[in-house]
Amino acid sequence: MQEKLMRPRKTMITGLLVITAIGIGSALWLQKDKPNLKLQADFPLMGLLKTSAEAFTQVEAPWQFSFPRDHSAHPHYQTESWYFTGSLDSKQGKRFGFQLSFFRVGLKPPKTAHRPSLWDTREVYRGHFSLTDINQSHFQVSERFSRSALKLSGSSLYPPKIWLENWYFQALEGENSNSFHLQATAHNMRIDLTLHNLKPPFLSGQDPAKQRSTFYAYQLPRLRAQGKVQINQNTYPVEGLAWLDHAWGAIPIPTGPVVWDRFLLQLEDGRDLLGFRLRRRDGSGVPINSGFLIDQNGKIQILDRDNFTIEVLNYWQSPSSKINYPSRWQLRVPDQGLDLSLIPYVNNQELNLTLRYWGGIVKATGKDYGETVEGQGYIELIGYDP
Numbered sequence: 072m073q074e075k076l077m078r079p080r081k082t083m084i085t086g087l088l089v090i091t092a093i094g095i096g097s098a099l100w101l102q103k104d105k106p107n108l109k110l111q112a113d114f115p116l117m118g119l120l121k122t123s124a125e126a127f128t129q130v131e132a133p134w135q136f137s138f139p140r141d142h143s144a145h146p147h148y149q150t151e152s153w154y155f156t157g158s159l160d161s162k163q164g165k166r167f168g169f170q171l172s173f174f175r176v177g178l179k180p181p182k183t184a185h186r187p188s189l190w191d192t193r194e195v196y197r198g199h200f201s202l203t204d205i206n207q208s209h210f211q212v213s214e215r216f217s218r219s220a221l222k223l224s225g226s227s228l229y230p231p232k233i234w235l236e237n238w239y240f241q242a243l244e245g246e247n248s249n250s251f252h253l254q255a256t257a258h259n260m261r262i263d264l265t266l267h268n269l270k271p272p273f274l275s276g277q278d279p280a281k282q283r284s285t286f287y288a289y290q291l292p293r294l295r296a297q298g299k300v301q302i303n304q305n306t307y308p309v310e311g312l313a314w315l316d317h318a319w320g321a322i323p324i325p326t327g328p329v330v331w332d333r334f335l336l337q338l339e340d341g342r343d344l345l346g347f348r349l350r351r352r353d354g355s356g357v358p359i360n361s362g363f364l365i366d367q368n369g370k371i372q373i374l375d376r377d378n379f380t381i382e383v384l385n386y387w388q389s390p391s392s393k394i395n396y397p398s399r400w401q402l403r404v405p406d407q408g409l410d411l412s413l414i415p416y417v418n419n420q421e422l423n424l425t426l427r428y429w430g431g432i433v434k435a436t437g438k439d440y441g442e443t444v445e446g447q448g449y450i451e452l453i454g455y456d457p
Contacts, residue, residue: 126180130320134287136274138249139242141289144175144226144233145319146194148287151175153233153240155253156335156449157264157296157313158432165307167300168203168416168432168449169262170212171240171255173233175226196224198235199424200255202262203432204302205416210431213257214424249291251315253298264298266313270343271369275318286320292335292343292365312337314449328352330455332381332397334362336411336435336448341367344448346374346402348381352454364404378406387418389429394455396421396429408440413450427456 128147145151152174159167174197181193196219201212217224217235224235231242238257243250249268255261273290294313299306314335334346346362360381362374380403387398400413413433420431428451435446 127177130285130287136272136289138272139231139244140228141231142242142249142251142317143228143231145287146175146177146181146226148319149177149321151317151319153315153317155240155266155313155315156432157266157294157311158337158447159264159296159300159309159311161300161307161309163307164206165300165309166205166416167307167309168205168420168447169300170199170201170430170449171238171253171262172200173198173235173238173240175233192218192220194219194225196233196235197425198238199422200238200257200260200262201420201422201430202260202300202302203417203420205432208417208419210417210420211258211260212422212424213260215257249294251294259303261301262298263301264296264309264313266294266296266315269293269295270365273363273365273369273371286318288316288318288320290317290345291315292345293337293341312447314343331453333451333453334381334400334402334413334448335450336402336413336446338435338444338446340439340444344374344402344404346379346381352457364407364409372407374404379404387415389419389421391423392421392427392456394421394427394429396452396455400450402437409437409444410439411435411437411444411446413448415450428453429455 127149153172155171157169159169176195177193178195179193183193195216197216199212199214201210203210215235219225226233230244233240238255240251240253242248243252249272251266253262253264253266268291270291270293273292275288292314294315296313297310300309314337328351329349330352332348334344336344338344343365344362346360348358348360350356350358360376360379362379364372364374382401383397384401385399386395388395398415398418402411402413403409413435415431415433417431421427421429430449430451433448433450435448437444
C-alpha cells in the first residue's frame with residue numbers, strides 16, 4: 072500500500088537520491104570548483120512538488136551549530152540527509168561494513184494547514200541500509216520510502232531522533248552530545264549500535280556569505296562504534312569506527328556526463344581523509360581531485376589538485392548491470408608523505424536501488440614518510456550508469 076501511495080513522488084525522490092549520493096563532502100568541494108551545477112531549487116524534478124523551494128527557508132544567515140539539537144531534522148529547509156558508514160570487527164574474527172542513510176524531502180512548509188486526511192503529510196523520507204559480510208564476501212542492501220503521516224517516518228527534537236518505520240537513530244543524552252544509538256533490520260540482517268564521537272565536528276555553512284554556501288552541514292569523521300550485528304540466526308558483538316555526515320538546505324547537483332567518486336578513509340594513526348574525484352564520463356579532460364585531511368586533533372588541511380592525486384589502477388565489471396567500476400586506487404598526499412593503496416574488501420558492493428551506484432567498504436594500506444600505515448573506509452562511485 073505504501074508503494075502505491077508514494078509512486079506519484081518517485082521521480083522527485085530520484086532527484087533526492089542524486090543529491091544525497093554526492094555526500095556533504097563532495098558538495099563542499101563542488102561549491103568551490105563549480106564544474107556544472109544546478110542548485111537543488113532549480114532542479115527540474117522539484118517541479119513535481121506542489122510547493123516551490125522558495126516557500127522554504129533559504130540559507131542566508133550564519134548558522135550557530137548546537138548539539139545535540141542539530142542532529143535532528145530542520146523542517147523549515149526543504150531537503151536534508153543523514154549518512155552513517157562504518158567498519159566493524161567481532162571477537163570471532165568476523166568483519167563487516169555498514170551504511171545507514173536517511174533522506175528527507177519537505178513537500179510543504181511546517182506552517183501549511185493540514186488537509187482533512189490521516190494520510191496528509193508535509194514530508195517524505197527515504198532510507199537505505201546495507202551490510203557487507205567480508206568473511207563471506209557477501210553484500211546485502213535494502214531501500215524503503217515512507218511519508219511522515221501516521222508517524223510512519225519522522226523526527227523528534229527531544230530527544231533528537233530520526234526514524235523510518237523500524238529504522239532509526241537517536242542522539243544520546245550525556246556529556247558527549249555527539250553520541251548515537253542506531254538500529255535497522257531488513258531481510259536477514261540487523262544492526263544495533265552505539266556510537267561515541269572522538270573528534271570535533273567538521274562544520275560548513277557557518278558564514279554562507281563568505282563561503283557562497285547554499286546549505287548547512289557538519290561531519291563527525293570518527294565515531295567509536297560498539298554493538299551487535301545479526302545475520303540470519305547468528306549474532307556477533309562488534310566494535311569499530313563510523314562516520315556521520317548531515318546536511319540541510321539546497322545542495323548543488325552535478326549535471327551532465329560526469330562521474331564522481333567520494334572517499335571516506337579512517338587511518339589507524341588517528342587521521343581521517345575525505346577525498347573527491349570528478350571527471351567526464353568519456354574520459355576526456357583532466358579529473359579534478361580535492362578533499363580534506365583531518366589530523367588526530369581535528370585540525371583540517373585542504374587538499375587540491377596540487378597536493379592530492381588519485382590514480383585508478385584496476386576495474387571491476389558488475390555481473391548484473393555490466394557497468395565497469397574502478398576497483399583499486401592509489402591516493403597520494405605528497406606534502407604529508409602519504410601514499411595509500413585502496414582495495415575493496417568485496418568487489419560486488421553495487422547498490423541496485425532507485426539510483427544505481429557502487430558504495431562499499433575498502434582496505435587502505437601504504438606508507439607515511441616510509442612508515443607503514445593502514446586503515447579502512449568507504450568509497451562511493453556515482454554516475455557510472457549511463
